Amino acid sequence: MSDKPADPVDTIQEAAQDPSDASSEVETRVSILFALMQRNLAEKDIPNENRNDFIQVIKNADFISKQAGAPIIEQGSPGNLLYVIFEGDAVGATSDGGTAFFEKGTIVGHMPPLADEPCCISLTAGDKGVSLLAIKKKNLTRYPVVYRSLLGRGLSIRGAACDYELGDKLGEGLNGPVFEIKGHKLAAKIYRDCMGDGVEPSAVIPEHILQLKNPNIVSIHETVSAYGSQFIIMDIVSGLSIKQNNGAATRCRTLRQMIDAFRSEQQRVSLDMTARIFRHVAAALLYIHEQGFVHRDVKPEHIFIDVRDNDIIFQLSDFSLAFPISTRPGKIVGTPHYCPPEAIDIDRPETVISGSADFYSLAAVCYELLTDQTVFDSLNVLELAQKHLDAEPDLLRLPVDTPIWMGRFIEQALQKDPARRPLRPDIENLIAVA
Ligand SMILES: Nc1ncnc2c1ncn2[C@@H]1O[C@H](COP(=O)(O)OP(=O)(O)OP(=O)(O)O)[C@@H](O)[C@H]1O
Numbered sequence: 001m002s003d004k005p006a007d008p009v010d011t012i013q014e015a016a017q018d019p020s021d022a023s024s025e026v027e028t029r030v031s032i033l034f035a036l037m038q039r040n041l042a043e044k045d046i047p048n049e050n051r052n053d054f055i056q057v058i059k060n061a062d063f064i065s066k067q068a069g070a071p072i073i074e075q076g077s078p079g080n081l082l083y084v085i086f087e088g089d090a091v092g093a094t095s096d097g098g099t100a101f102f103e104k105g106t107i108v109g110h111m112p113p114l115a116d117e118p119c120c121i122s123l124t125a126g127d128k129g130v131s132l133l134a135i136k137k138k139n140l141t142r143y144p145v146v147y148r149s150l151l152g153r154g155l156s157i158r159g160a161a162c163d164y165e166l167g168d169k170l171g172e173g174l175n176g177p178v179f180e181i182k183g184h185k186l187a188a189k190i191y192r193d194c195m196g197d198g199v200e201p202s203a204v205i206p207e208h209i210l211q212l213k214n215p216n217i218v219s220i221h222e223t224v225s226a227y228g229s230q231f232i233i234m235d236i237v238s239g240l241s242i243k244q245n246n247g248a249a250t251r252c253r254t255l256r257q258m259i260d261a262f263r264s265e266q267q268r269v270s271l272d273m274t275a276r277i278f279r280h281v282a283a284a285l286l287y288i289h290e291q292g293f294v295h296r297d298v299k300p301e302h303i304f305i306d307v308r309d310n311d312i313i314f315q316l317s318d319f320s321l322a323f324p325i326s327t328r329p330g331k332i333v334g335t336p337h338y339c340p341p342e343a344i345d346i347d348r349p350e351t352v353i354s355g356s357a358d359f360y361s362l363a364a365v366c367y368e369l370l371t372d373q374t375v376f377d378s379l380n381v382l383e384l385a386q387k388h389l390d391a392e393p394d395l396l397r398l399p400v401d402t403p404i405w406m407g408r409f410i411e412q413a414l415q416k417d418p419a420r421r422p423l424r425p426d427i428e429n430l431i432a433v434a
């Protein structure tokens with residue numbers, strides 16, 4: 001007997017041979033199809049709470065069987081169905097004379113329903129015939145979780161000047177997954193929040209943000225509306241490989257990942273590296289302020305790491321909260337651990353968010369790098385916010401070898417009153433000495 005767990009796809013044959021329990025047969029079929037879909041989706045880990053949506057889609061779909069050689073999809077026909085091959089296999093023919101084989105478990109033809117385009121291949125049943133689950137587009141769009149899970153590797157997106165093919169997944173943020181783009185030094189972030197039932201997704205990045213170009217900023221090239229979603233096409237960062245004591249290397253693409261990698265080895269980001277992070281992010285901030293924007297969400301997750309010619313470059317990213325400098329905020333936004341008091345106490349009539357708000361956040365990042373603790377902490381967000389409003393940061397926690405300029409920057413930039421924080425010429429001087 002083999003120790004290998006039974007493949008759920010192979011067990012269908014046995015389950016289907018016992019006609020005594022029709023409902024358990026349906027359940028078995030559903031769970032096998034669920035396993036099959038999961039195996040082929042960009043997002044491998046479907047959270048339990050979303051499992052039911054997949055089950056519903058499968059239950060609402062049609063189960064069809066075709067004999068060897070029978071046509072399944074005709075090229076040019078409306079792309080309103082996608083298929084999951086359940087048993088047997090199928091052969092696809094493309095318009096340029098190419099042939100592709102699709103085996104048990106493959107999801108076929110998901111691009112046309114996602115893109116609202118006609119089918120680009122013809123598909124016929126393979127030598128032994130084929131059984132398929134045919135899922136209607138209407139069925140998919142009713143369950144956005146399932147629909148967007150199909151967005152991923154292999155998808156092609158039409159940009160202004162060229163097509164982008166999604167490659168491997170680079171990571172996942174709250175708003176959606178990020179993929180590398182094959183053949184380009186670019187990455188695509190899919191904005192999940194924009195998925196709707198046939199509703200045109202709204203632009204997530206205002207045009208003026210696309211104009212921001214600086215060596216210390218992750219440039220956004222364009223935003224593309226496709227498959228009912230928004231894709232943000234931006235520069236890809238290489239990240240930095242950090243070697244661990246056990247010999248394994250961790251690729252860190254963000255400062256948060258770098259902090260975590262060092263922490264897992266009971267180490268800290270070095271003073272030299274902290275000075276470099278300050279110089280690069282401060283330069284990015286001076287640039288965007290000059291262009292008339294405040295970032296409003298400076299934090300380790302938004303500081304990316306690129307390596308060019310052996311030089312480590314930190315780049316500011318994610319401008320989704322950026323807004324015109326010295327404007328009154330409409331609501332409280334940002335990340336509690338890095339949020340300046342004026343972005344919290346927004347009801348005061350004189351409150352505007354100036355560039356010094358971003359330097360408050362950068363000082364909070366530097367403090368964390370030096371002390372391995374956030375400036376303020378609490379499990380309660382309101383209490384944390386209150387500390388930004390009236391608690392004094394504990395500067396005695398800064399290590400004794402903290403450079404004097406860095407200690408002074410942290411102390412001054414963390415002032416509650418924005419007018420008492422360093423001015424642009426002060427920051428320019430610090431960048432020169434850092
Ligand atoms: N331009 C990029 N180049 C390389 N990797 C990237 C890029 N953008 C994002 N990533 C990877 O994807 C992960 C998620 O990025 P994302 O910007 O979505 O994170 P987030 O800011 O935490 O989430 P969100 O903005 O959705 O709340 C990053 O931690 C990083 O590993």
Ligand SMILES: [Mg+2]
Pocket residue numbers: 173301302318
């Ligand atoms: Mg973000």
